Amino acid sequence: MTSLTALPASLPMPTGEDSENAVLKPLPRAVENVADDPSLHNPLARQERLSTGWFGVVVEFDGVVVEDTSDLHTKAWLQLSDEEGKSRPLQFALKRADGMKNEQVVQEVFCWSRAPLEVRRLCVRKEELYAALAGNHKPPVVPGVPLFLETLVKHNVPAGVVSSAPEARMRSALAATGLEHAFQTVVTGDDVYRGRPDPEAYLFAAQQLGRPTVRCVVVGNSNQSVEAARECGMRAVVVAGRKPLYELGAADLVVRGLDELSFINLKQLFSDEESVEAHSDEPELELEPEPEPAFSRPTMTMDYWPQ
Numbered sequence: 001m002t003s004l005t006a007l008p009a010s011l012p013m014p015t016g017e018d019s020e021n022a023v024l025k026p027l028p029r030a031v032e033n034v035a036d037d038p039s040l041h042n043p044l045a046r047q048e049r050l051s052t053g054w055f056g057v058v059v060e061f062d063g064v065v066v067e068d069t070s071d072l073h074t075k076a077w078l079q080l081s082d083e084e085g086k087s088r089p090l091q092f093a094l095k096r097a098d099g100m101k102n103e104q105v106v107q108e109v110f111c112w113s114r115a116p117l118e119v120r121r122l123c124v125r126k127e128e129l130y131a132a133l134a135g136n137h138k139p140p141v142v143p144g145v146p147l148f149l150e151t152l153v154k155h156n157v158p159a160g161v162v163s164s165a166p167e168a169r170m171r172s173a174l175a176a177t178g179l180e181h182a183f184q185t186v187v188t189g190d191d192v193y194r195g196r197p198d199p200e201a202y203l204f205a206a207q208q209l210g211r212p213t214v215r216c217v218v219v220g221n222s223n224q225s226v227e228a229a230r231e232c233g234m235r236a237v238v239v240a241g242r243k244p245l246y247e248l249g250a251a252d253l254v255v256r257g258l259d260e261l262s263f264i265n266l267k268q269l270f271s272d273e274e275s276v277e278a279h280s281d282e283p284e285l286e287l288e289p290e291p292e293p294a295f296s297r298p299t300m301t302m303d304y305w306p307q
Contacts, residue, residue, distance in 0.1 A: 033273045034214045052267040056211035057152060058202050059183075061163035061170065062099070063221035064239050064258075066139040066177060070098050076129040077105070080122065086112055099196040099224055101164045101189045102126055127166060138176040142239075144259030149182035151263050160185040160205035164195035184209055197224040199232040206234070217266055219258070226251045235269045237261065 033050060040046040048054050059065060074094050081088050089097075089110050097105040102123035106112050113119055152159050160183055163170045167188040174180055185208035192200040206216045218229035219237045226248070229236040238251040239258060248254045252269055255261050 035212060035270075035273070052270040052273075053155065053157075053263075054211075055157065055215040055217060055266070055270060056206060056209040057157060057159040057266070058205045058209075058216055058218045058234070059159060059161050060218075060220045060225055061161050061174070062165070063241075064142065064219055065145055065161060065179065066141055066173065068221070068241075069134070069139050072130055072133045073098070075133055076126050077110075079129050080126050081110075083125070084112070084122070086110075099164055099222065101192075101195040102166075104195060127169065131169075138173065141177050141179070142258065144257045144261075146179065148258040148261060149179060153182060155263055157263075157266075158184045158209040158211065160187060160209050162187040162201040162205050164189045164201070166190055196222075197227045197231075199228040199234075202228055202234060203232050206232075215270065217269060219261075223248060223250060237266075237269075 035049050035054065037046065037049060040049070062068060062070075077094065077097070078088055093109050097109045100109065103119055106119050106122050107114050112122060149159060161174065165173070165188060167190040170186070170188040174183075174186065180186075185205055187201045187205045187208070189195060192198075192204060194200050202216070202218055203213065206213050209216070213233045216234045217237055218225055218234050219239065220226065220229070221239050221241065221243075223238075226236040226238060227250075230250075235253075236251040237253045237255065238248045240248055240254055240256055245254050253261075253265060
């Protein structure tokens with residue numbers, strides 16, 4: 001029986017009455033790698049997908065594009081706990097809350113409330129306290145970010161930026177950087193249900209960029225970013241900054257700053273892709289090796305030895 005190649009995930013499957021009247025068509029040959037799509041009728045477009053230069057980049061906003069402001073968030077949470085008469089969260093809880101949505105922090109980390117209206121009120125008040133602490137100060141852009149984004153635009157690599165901040169604060173902070181033109185999509189805390197370490201924001205950004213998760217690179221600044229990237233099959237690059245490099249060894253690549261990250265470094269992250277062979281549900285039959293023909297070599301004696 002001839003083995004058939006499995007349909008790629010991108011092809012729609014017939015449902016309902018269409019599935020009963022569907023006629024099986026010859027399936028394409030084995031795909032070249034995990035990014036290949038045999039349904040493309042343009043050979044040049046399919047060849048482009050096979051290149052290691054065909055990928056997307058998802059960049060964390062806080063701590064990667066702009067300087068980290070986690071200290072202001074910590075002060076805002078502590079002030080809120082004093083205002084509400086709640087016990088101050090411990091240091092490990094504040095560290096766990098870094099990068100999460102406000103709703104997650106209130107309900108799951110600090111366990112202050114689960115009533116929707118009360119959670120919403122606490123989150124709004126926390127944002128007010130954070131805005132008062134920040135004032136008119138906008139976090140500066142991290143050195144090397146503009147050049148890095150310019151390199152991505154030059155090589156036609158789509159990039160998206162993600163943040164767990166509410167959309168109003170995120171849009172305002174991004175506009176202050178003057179880098180909106182470099183991002184094809186912006187994912188905020190209002191676009192997803194959960195923030196880090198849940199990969200929901202990364203998955204949504206990859207969908208907006210039109211790239212499969214196996215061809216996306218997450219540029220973050222913590223092990224939470226690496227955990228979320230690993231969970232959805234993305235490559236992870238960590239900008240360590242002043243953090244010890246050995247603490248971030250789970251990432252595919254660790255750099256001190258984005259000025260150390262080149263386009264070649266990003267392409268090499270996909271150089272170890274393995275080809276995807278055709279497979280079938282039926283087990284392959286192993287052929288028995290043919291026995292070697294038995295023959296006897298004539299023995300050379302002195303009678304046949306040339307004189």
